[in-house]
Amino acid sequence: MAAGGRQAAEAERRVGLSRRRRQPDDAALRPFTHMKRIEQVVLAADLAGTAVFAVEGANAAIGAGLDLFGVMVLSLVVALGGGVIRDLLIGARPPSAVSDWRYPALAFASGLFAFVFHERVAAFSPSLLTTLDAAGLALFAVAGAVKALEFRVHPFIATLMGAVTGCGGGVVRDVLLARIPVVLVTDIYASAALLGAVVVVSCRRLGCSPIVAAVLGGVACFALRMAAVRFGWQLPKIAAGA
Template identity: 40%
Template sequence: MEGLDATFIWLDYAAVFVFGASGALAAARRKHDIVTFTFFAAVTGVGGGTLRDLLIDAPVFWVVRPQYLLAALAAAVAVWAFGAGKARLAILGWLDALGLAAYAIVGAAKALAFGVPAGAAVVMGVLTATFGGVLRDVLAEEPSVLLKREIYVSAALVGAAVFVAAQALGAPELPASLGGFLAAFTVRAGAILFGWSLPGFPGRTPTDDEG
């Protein structure tokens, strides 16, 4: 991918496939047809990266390399072919966690490659990792991940920050990316397994007073 070191290409394709699979599984919950499966997979797989590229004024990655769309298509076909039983639907959260961790690193890495300052590169990692999931939930008419108390965005933030900080300290790209990936995935896994969440706003709202 233009502007992104070849070290991250495998991670990028894997993230598109995994996020694409999560989009297809969301379509499966609604028993949609194969065309909608493909649409859900494509939007979920490339949505975050598209927003990132538009914001950092980079060529949109899947336009330059249509193979990314093929990765999303393969995810949709795989879900369609192997079905979406109860067990497979249960792995939706884990697929999403893997995609989030991978995309947090890829997004931050590409932003750095295009000369974006460190703080903004972390934000680009977060947007890359979360926007596709937001689009998926909107399309599937599911509660948005952003409206849940369970940690989600924070996991991407931790992963992207670890990666960018490691790069700033001179760490090689592979250890930095692995460290960021594991940090993001660990936080998200803790949220899934143990219900980790951040504290909510403690004050009373006008609605509370009225009730």
């Protein structure tokens, strides 16, 4: 009887061990959950910024007198250009704009919307368009910095990638339209993207969650850009011919 009891106890112990092996280890899953959260932050900010900048690119193309094809090209360039440059520089290949169909589809749809409903979009107040542009800049700056950190680049480089993501598409747009890039001559713009990226990188280095870092960085970028527009802040420059 004693031997039978020991055998039964041993069998129960083995069954318990087997069940524990099949159950997921929370500690082991935690890094995967963390990475998933980072990916969600990047995706949400990237897609939102894509829609905003695609409309802006379409407006610039319409203002330059381009046809439908030109409008769609400018929409895609402005919406996806900064992200493509960022991904190539940090080694994210293929770029998200190529590997994820949602990026070009959203940019195309947003550009087409701006073309078809141009009169309604043109009726938007300048302040609203400026606000949307600042929001798009903040979203892209945040997404660029967060994704660069995800690929374990140096924090300084991650900061630059935030600015590249926010301003890269606009620079390519201006080159295609044969004009000096707006980020080089306008009131504080790229600097706002840099500030947002600095806040994101600093918060992540201090142990903040990706969502908290993204929110704080986005608010900082948006606030500086809107304040620069409101009060006419500009970086120092030397007048031509001086």
